[in-house]
Amino acid sequence: MLIDHLLQELNEDPQNNRLVLMPLSRLVFDLPFNVGNFYFCSPGDIDLRVFRPIPNRTLETQCSEPYGDLFVTTLTGQLLREVSTSLTEFSIDTLNQSHLVAFVHKADWESVLLSNHQTDIALLKELSETAEKALDVIRFDYCRLDLPDTLPGIVGSWRDSGSYLGAMIYTPIDNESYLIAGEAVECSIVIKGIGLEVDGFTVTELPMIEDGEVSAIASLGLSLLSEAMESPNETMKFIRMMTLFEFLSSPDDYEKWQDVKKNIVCFKAETKQQYISLSERFREFSSKEIDGKQVGYRTLIVHQGKRLSDVIKKEKERNDLFIELQGYAGLILEDMIKHRTELWEDYKDNRKSMIRKLTS
Numbered sequence: 616m617l618i619d620h621l622l623q624e625l626n627e628d629p630q631n632n633r634l635v636l637m638p639l640s641r642l643v644f645d646l647p648f649n650v651g652n653f654y655f656c657s658p659g660d661i662d663l664r665v666f667r668p669i670p671n672r673t674l675e676t677q678c679s680e681p682y683g684d685l686f687v688t689t690l691t692g693q694l695l696r697e698v699s700t701s702l703t704e705f706s707i708d709t710l711n712q713s714h715l716v717a718f719v720h721k722a723d724w725e726s727v728l729l730s731n732h733q734t735d736i737a738l739l740k741e742l743s744e745t746a747e748k749a750l751d752v753i754r755f756d757y758c759r760l761d762l763p764d765t766l767p768g769i770v771g772s773w774r775d776s777g778s779y780l781g782a783m784i785y786t787p788i789d790n791e792s793y794l795i796a797g798e799a800v801e802c803s804i805v806i807k808g809i810g811l812e813v814d815g816f817t818v819t820e821l822p823m824i825e826d827g828e829v830s831a832i833a834s835l836g837l838s839l840l841s842e843a844m845e846s847p848n849e850t851m852k853f854i855r856m857m858t859l860f861e862f863l864s865s866p867d868d869y870e871k872w873q874d875v876k877k878n879i880v881c882f883k884a885e886t887k888q889q890y891i892s893l894s895e896r897f898r899e900f901s902s903k904e905i906d907g908k909q910v911g912y913r914t915l916i917v918h919q920g921k922r923l924s925d926v927i928k929k930e931k932e933r934n935d936l937f938i939e940l941q942g943y944a945g946l947i948l949e950d951m952i953k954h955r956t957e958l959w960e961d962y963k964d965n966r967k968s969m970i971r972k973l974t975s
Contacts, residue, residue, distance in 0.1 A: 618661055621654060624719045625787055633722045634666070634785040635742055638713035640768030640776065641810025642753075651821030653749035654717045661715070666785040668707050668792040671697035699732040705773070705781035705796035713773050716746050724786050732797060739771060739780045739799040746770040749821060751837035755948065756817045760844055760852060760937035764808020769800060778804070822955050829962050830955030832866050836948050840941075849933055850916060850923040856940045857900065857913055863947050867959075872901045881969045882946040890973040 625632050639655070647656045672694060720742060727738070747770050758765055771780030781796035822833040839862060843855035864870055864878040876897035884890035902911035915921045927933045954962060 618717075620649070621717055621719065624652065625785075628721075629787040631721045631723075632719050632787070633724065634717065634787075635720045635746075636661070636663070636666075636710060636715050636717045636783045636785075637742060637746060637771045638710055638773040638776075638781060639716055639770065640713070640772040640774055641808075642714055642767035643810065643812045644714065644814070646814075648816050650749040650752050650817050651823065652718055653746055653821070655749075656715050656717065658712055658714065661717070663707055663710055663783070663792075666783070666792040667790060668783060668794060670707070671701045671794055673698060673701040696730075696732045696735065700735070700781075700794060700796045703776070703779045703781065703796040703798075705776075705779065705794060707783075707794070709773050709781065710783055716749065716770060718746060718749075720745060720784075722784070724788070727784070727793075735795040736797045736799050739782060739795060739797060740801075742782050743769060743771040743780055743799065747838070747841070748834060751834075751841045752817050752819050752821050753811070753813065754841050754844055755837055755945070756819050757811055757813055758844055760856070760941045761934040762808075763844065765811045766808075766844055767811045769804070771799070772804075819949070820952060822952050827956040828959040829951050829957045832863075832959065833948055833951035833955055835866070836863055836944075836951065840944055840948070848922075849937075852937065853912065853923050853940075854916065856937075856944065859944055863944070863951075872897075876901075877970055878966060879943055879947065881966060881973055882950060883943060884973055887973055887975075 621634060625634050644655065645657060647654065647660055649655065722738075727734075730738070750767060750770055753767065758767075769780065771782060773781065778798045778800040779796055780799040781794065783792050783794050785792040822830040822837070824831040824834060836859065839855065839859045843852050843859060846852040846855055860879050861870065861872075861875050864875040870878075876894055880890060880893035880897060884893050899910065900912050902909070902914040904910065909915060909919070912923070912926050915926050916923065923933060924930075927936060951962070954965075
């Protein structure tokens with residue numbers, strides 16, 4: 616069972632390992648599945664009572680003291696911390712009614728217990744960012760740049776949670792769980808559409824930093840693709856894709872676009888003619904002049920302040936562009952994940968060999 620895998624990993628280092636369960640929004644599935652060491656489960660798959668969750672105190676459970684003609688409730692320390700979580704309306708019922716992601720995370724428990732609500736916010740951001748690596752894989756397999764309607768929510772969010780994130784953290788030494796929640800979303804929230812329904816598995820393996828240099832680059836590349844998908848408008852989405860191409864081409868140094876495009880199109884082209892044609896296409900993405908007039912998309916956007924819709928008038932053509940761009944990025948990310956144990960220098964050498972074969 617799913618929970619058995621988690622408990623086995625948890626008990627490998629019970630002094631430092633913590634089990635984390637976070638709600639998911641805009642993501643629906645029937646069967647439990649995993650992406651690497653992140654386990655996804657439907658409502659009711661896990662009996663949360665076995666983790667002995669401790670309910671947080673609320674304003675209603677506190678006594679107010681008289682202050683003149685008024686009664687005032689004063690909150691400080693741990694009491695303030697618990698009530699701040701309760702005010703978000705995050706509870707065991709929230710988790711029971713949500714799809715969940717569960718994973719093991721190392722944490723200094725004494726530090727967690729002595730923390731305040733602001734530290735909880737920082738921990739929620741860290742936990743959400745950790746689990747987002749698995750969501751990056753799900754977005755890569757199931758989502759499209761031109762269809763923001765199907766994007767899942769941020770890990771830790773629940774239905775109508777707004778800017779709040781929540782988590783339940785279980786410590787095996789004490790055999791009990793604590794609930795924390797707070798305003799931890801700093802950026803825009805996807806609200807268009809109804810979200811994503813998946814069939815219980817992912818095709819792509821989760822690239823782990825410890826797998827090797829190329830794996831670490833692929834992991835960050837997936838995150839950059841997710842950022843492009845979640846961009847608030849089409850113009851920013853296009854700019855982020857250009858940034859992704861630059862990163863995949865040269866993650867540790869600046870490269871001119873003429874070098875970037877070579878390192879991208881070599882994954883798509885099968886003949887010298889295709890290579891030349893795709894290279895010309897990538898000139899259109901950046902900077903290109905026809906009869907002295909600039910027609911390059913990024914130059915028009917960045918240096919002339921145009922929107923993508925000014926450059927490409929028809930919505931279908933813009934959608935086709937995003938499908939095209941995602942196709943290029945997908946080929947490279949798939950190849951990087953396939954060769955994730957390689958050193959980056961070896962990977963670059965193989966890429967140079969691909970280019971030489973296409974240009975000779």
